[in-house]
Amino acid sequence: LLALGATRPTLSDEVVLTIPDLADNGAVVPVGISTALPGVRRLVLLVEKNPTMLVAVFEISDAIDADVALRIKMAESSNVYAAAMLADGRVLYAVKDVQVTLGSCGT
Secondary structure, three states: OHHHOOOOOEEOOOEEEEOOOEEOOOOOEEEEEEEOOOOEEEEEEEEOOOOOOEEEEEEOOOOOOOEEEEEEOOOOOEEEEEEEEEOOOOEEEEEEEEEEOOOOOOO
């Protein structure tokens, strides 16, 4: 997050990370990130134990809702982070531990 210009991320329940607790197949893990906070400029998705930790960055404008959905690959069980970078410089995030029974990245 520092490389993207973030400073001091804060855990927040205003950032919603929707992902299953148990992923049967690490090749196709459904993920949703959303927030109703005003002034969101970026949504960022990170998977701690993936070979490449940064999974996605979405540039958000005032013209669209800060609500995205995608499918990701996970190499192994890991913490998944969703961060919302706001226009006022704040960075708020949510985290969830996801267990993967069949890995994907590099397996």
